[in-house]
Amino acid sequence: MNPPASMTMRDAFLGRLYAALKEGERVFLVTDDFGAPTLDKIRTEFKDRFVNVGIAEQNAVNVATGLALEGFTAYAYGIAGFMAMRCYEQIRTNLSMAAQLRPLNVNIIGVGAGFSYDVSGPSHHCLEDITLMRLLPNMELFSPGDWVTASRVAERSLRVNKPKYIRLDSKPVPQIYPEDMAVTLDDGFHELEQGADTCVVATGFMTQVARRALAQTNAPIGLVDLFSFSPLNEERLAGVLKRYRRIVTVEEGFIRRGGLDALIVGLLARRGAAIPVRALGVDDRFIYDVGNRAHLHKLAGMGEENILQAITAPSA
Amino acid sequence: MSNETQPTADPALLGRLKEKAAWVWRETLKIHGVAPETRVASSLSPVEILTALYYGGLLRFDPRNPRWEGRDRLIASKGHGCVSIYPILADVGFIAHEELATVCKTGSRLGGIPDANIPGIETTNGSLGHGLGVACGMALALKQKRSDAFVYVVMGDGELCEGSVWEAVMFAGQQRLDNLVLIADCNGVAMLDFCRNIINLDPLDRKLREFHWDAVTVDGHDIAAVHQALSNCRRAGATRPQAIVARTIKGRGVPQLENNSLCHVKTLNQEQIAAAIGGQP
Numbered sequence: 001m002n003p004p005a006s007m008t009m010r011d012a013f014l015g016r017l018y019a020a021l022k023e024g025e026r027v028f029l030v031t032d033d034f035g036a037p038t039l040d041k042i043r044t045e046f047k048d049r050f051v052n053v054g055i056a057e058q059n060a061v062n063v064a065t066g067l068a069l070e071g072f073t074a075y076a077y078g079i080a081g082f083m084a085m086r087c088y089e090q091i092r093t094n095l096s097m098a099a100q101l102r103p104l105n106v107n108i109i110g111v112g113a114g115f116s117y118d119v120s121g122p123s124h125h126c127l128e129d130i131t132l133m134r135l136l137p138n139m140e141l142f143s144p145g146d147w148v149t150a151s152r153v154a155e156r157s158l159r160v161n162k163p164k165y166i167r168l169d170s171k172p173v174p175q176i177y178p179e180d181m182a183v184t185l186d187d188g189f190h191e192l193e194q195g196a197d198t199c200v201v202a203t204g205f206m207t208q209v210a211r212r213a214l215a216q217t218n219a220p221i222g223l224v225d226l227f228s229f230s231p232l233n234e235e236r237l238a239g240v241l242k243r244y245r246r247i248v249t250v251e252e253g254f255i256r257r258g259g260l261d262a263l264i265v266g267l268l269a270r271r272g273a274a275i276p277v278r279a280l281g282v283d284d285r286f287i288y289d290v291g292n293r294a295h296l297h298k299l300a301g302m303g304e305e306n307i308l309q310a311i312t313a314p315s316a
Numbered sequence: 317m318s319n320e321t322q323p324t325a326d327p328a329l330l331g332r333l334k335e336k337a338a339w340v341w342r343e344t345l346k347i348h349g350v351a352p353e354t355r356v357a358s359s360l361s362p363v364e365i366l367t368a369l370y371y372g373g374l375l376r377f378d379p380r381n382p383r384w385e386g387r388d389r390l391i392a393s394k395g396h397g398c399v400s401i402y403p404i405l406a407d408v409g410f411i412a413h414e415e416l417a418t419v420c421k422t423g424s425r426l427g428g429i430p431d432a433n434i435p436g437i438e439t440t441n442g443s444l445g446h447g448l449g450v451a452c453g454m455a456l457a458l459k460q461k462r463s464d465a466f467v468y469v470v471m472g473d474g475e476l477c478e479g480s481v482w483e484a485v486m487f488a489g490q491q492r493l494d495n496l497v498l499i500a501d502c503n504g505v506a507m508l509d510f511c512r513n514i515i516n517l518d519p520l521d522r523k524l525r526e527f528h529w530d531a532v533t534v535d536g537h538d539i540a541a542v543h544q545a546l547s548n549c550r551r552a553g554a555t556r557p558q559a560i561v562a563r564t565i566k567g568r569g570v571p572q573l574e575n576n577s578l579c580h581v582k583t584l585n586q587e588q589i590a591a592a593i594g595g596q597p
Contacts, residue, residue: 028457048460051491059449059483066453069438070461074453090480093443094450101432101440 005175009150009168010111014038016154017075021046025158028067032060032078034111039077057082061090064106065098073105073158079117080110080167081126088132095163096136103161109168113143113204114252116170118293122286125296126167130203130251131258133165134229140164141229142185145207146176149227156185169205171293176207176225188232191240195222198311199244203227203260206250209297213307221311226260234267241268247277248310250302255281278310325372325543333539336407337367341569342593343403343416349589351399351420353428357567357579358397361503362470364536365562368543369468370404374550376465379409382435388465389454391438393447394472394501395429401437402426410436445478447471448498452484455496455557466550468497474506477515488557489528496557497549498529501536503566507580524559536562569595 015038020027029042030051043050053059057078064074076083084091095106110129117124133141140162144150153166176192177183183190192207193214199222202210207225214221222244224237241247241264251260261279268275280302287296297303325333341363348356369375369390378384392398399419406413411426411434418424425433429442439450451467458465475481488496500520504511517523521531532548534541542562549558566580567573570592573582584592 028460051456053483053487056483056487058445058480059452059487062446062449062480062484063453063456063487066450066455067457068453069450070454070457072457072460089443090446090449093440094446097440098432 006172007147007175008036008170008172009144009147010036010109010170011038012147012151013109013154013166013168014042016151018042020158021049026072027158028064028072028074030060030064030067030074030076032057032076032082034078036111057086058090061087061106061108062094065090065094065104068104068106073107075107075109075157077109078111079124080112080129081124083108083110084126084129084132084165091163091165092136096138099138099163104163105157105161106163107157108163108165110165111168112170113167114169114206115293115296116205118296119290121290122288125287127253127282129165129167130229130253130260131262134258134263138163140231142166142227143204143229144168144227145202145204145225146173148175148177148179148181152181152185167204173205173208176211185228186231186233187236188228188230189224189226189237191222192225193221193223195244196220197244198222198246198248199224199241200248200250200307200311201226201241201260201264202250204252206252206302209304210250210307213304213311216304216308217312219312229263238267238271238273241275242271242273244275247275248280248307249277250280250307252302253281255279255283280306280310325540325547329372330540330543333367333371333543336371337364337539340367340400340403344400345570345584345589345593347399347402347416347419348584349586350417351428352583353420354399355396355428355580356399356584357505357570357573357582358394358472358503359399360568360570360573361536361564361566362394362398362501362562363400363568364539364542365470365499365501366398366401366404368539368546370408372543372546374543374546375468377408377436379436382410386463386465389438389451389467391447391451391467391469392430392441393469394444394475395431395441397472397501398430398441398470399428401430405434405436410434444472444475445480448481448484448488451496452488452491452493455488455493456491458495459493464495466495466497468499470499470501473500473502473504473511473517473520474514476500476517476520485524485527485529492528492555493557494554497546498524498557498559499546500559500561501564502561503564505566505577505579509577521559521561524561528556529559530554530556531559531561533561533563536564537568
């Protein structure tokens, strides 16, 4: 059997946009001078739909807003930490707020979620975007775990006329879902593994890490891949989680700050489900230490071994 | 003053524009009487700019169809300082006259800052420095659509301190967005002080030209000059974004406001408003 095909999420995503441009879709791609191999094809073949605003994220979002107000599907493409935070107020005012009054299809593509840019240090680690984007009304928020999901999000971005924040990994990642993936994005999650007592809920790249951790144990551990915070079928997710007695959340983001852990704790609490939730992620500090992604995970206490410990040890 | 030689508006039109400007000025003060929360000083400085645009045959709009595809887009980027657009929106038919008495009142759709929930207003305003960048996107899209519509942005000089403005200035010049017009309402006063004491941007027109814009400076209360400069923006052969640096007076015509470095947050009482309306701007 062939190993799962690896591909970067951004190439899968941009590949779909390239196809859309070929199909004549009214698409504009705005970048803050950030590239990708597939982007080169777009900027060569569709010069009039490719806009490089320079290293100016605020203007990238504002220009994309203006394009979308005129009916185009606009993409603002750059490094996740900068696309989420340098222009947060532009996203709030011109996308989140504006979309309440009229349809507006601006897609913020943040490449380099979490510790993707491991050795670039804390300026390039993006540990805040899930919390920040969860806060904004009228926005969709995607955190795919593989390139197949990323490609599905690209498909959705072309037809759902709402602002979206899409956090993508920068490194090639193995395929989790088959290319004819039957999972619907509207649910927001998929139970990759059904288990007995304990369930891991992971998002983005951490779904990959959790899969590797679970492969090292024979214990029947559940695994939920949460690839969308909005849309999300909370009722259905609660139904899945209520089958378990313990839950471990894993995210490349700050914990106890409104990210994945807060989502799960909140939706269980609102339904009166007293299931303990153990949160793995980065706790109340930035990481200046230099090292690869596995090293950073270890420092933060969220690597494969930490996941294995959390699912086998009694609740902390 | 512009050195372009476009015909100045005919005397009859100029007469009408002056009358309208005086009416908009009075109505803006009256609105302040019912809504002391409004930034009256800031809203008095762009009166002639807005009047020339809406009544001078320059701005294309259809009050029966506010999102008419063929309209020109006007972005009131200095939102708090564009309360003077309310009487115009009522007069030309976007909203009802009676609504002017409801500004800032519970249940009204007219707040202290014009927002996109009001017919005729394109964007959610109030957060400074966004308008020009959004306008750039609109201008780019209109070019792609082969539309001959223009995008106008009314911005304050205090607002020019926002870095996002200059990201957009550089972008518009680079992209040669010749369907984009920036009108800088340079009333010289920000919230705490005169602009020259905070960040001195003079000469603004030269700075814009250095960024590949066409830019002229006019007396922003000389409606003939404003009208002519705006007319020139649509002249054939222009290949750059157009800027009008309008020298204006914050709180113009009101003694308590004019030349007062703190006039931005100054509220007039009913007697002061009555006395001002009794006089002429």
